[in-house]
Amino acid sequence: MIRIGIILGSTRPNRNGEQVASWVHDTASRRTDAEFEVIDLRDHPLPHLDEPLGAMHGDYQHAHTREWAATIASFDGFVMVTPEYNRSTSGVLKNALDYLYAEWNGKAAGFVSYGVVGGARAAEQLRLICGALQMATVSHQVTLSLMTEFENYTTLKPAEHSAAALDTLLDQVVAWSTALAPLRAASRAVAA
Template identity: 75%
Template structure:
């Protein structure tokens, strides 16, 4: 079984920094042979504010946009979420995308690459609480990217080489935990 990891771009703002960061993560990850990696851009999955009539935990999605999003997330064994920090938290669009689903997230590993004035650390901490409720295993390693040191003019991403070790460790952990959690995902896959 090949482990599949989705790298989610957690911002949809015009001129967002997240796309550059996610492409860097993808470029580094793509050199690995222990998993397959795919960029998942929330711009490609336009989700209105949560508009499902039933709780996501029931898995009875009514809207086509939800079913499309659910199918994409279900196809992965783990995730790297690339998040900005807005007002000491993650982006509204990423939180909304997470809230749409339940079973599709469960028993999967997740790691965080964050960016912002304080490196996005507070956004990742909020995400850890959110994903815990969804039965996701968040890995310890985090990549924290400061707008002051890793971006030219706060907008052109130029990561220092020292970030590669942290990213490598994060990917190691996400792949290892995604692999370890595979037996827990099997019953859900066979019921579908």
């Protein structure tokens, strides 16, 4: 069965992302075509890129990096839940992506973003980063405006169109993760 990680890309106190990731997981867990699990970056405290070698080498020196690599390697695709900070994604999510390379390759990614204008710019930045990591990003994305889909800017109240968009995004992530399985298998065979 395809495994999809829902990466909660904020570690801030009082973060809105926790509600968003829970909503994505609750919606996804009703499906029978994949398994879904939330990956909370709070559970993976990664110092700011402290590996002595670049991620392309795959020679991880620190236990926290090896644990992060094992977590990411166990999934076939991802839904990244990202806030938009200063027209980009969060530093903690960018750092988590930069820590690894091969573990991201050949996997699909979709984006659920939130912010004053829905976080669309953060998702677009993530598309560039994921492309460099040899990930296939799906075209559909969910953008949640703090102005219209959060009561008092803090309580998530997704609109019907956002729920429909999430279903389409999940369809695409599962389909692409399934289609990319032979590519991931070939990469693992070469690495072994």
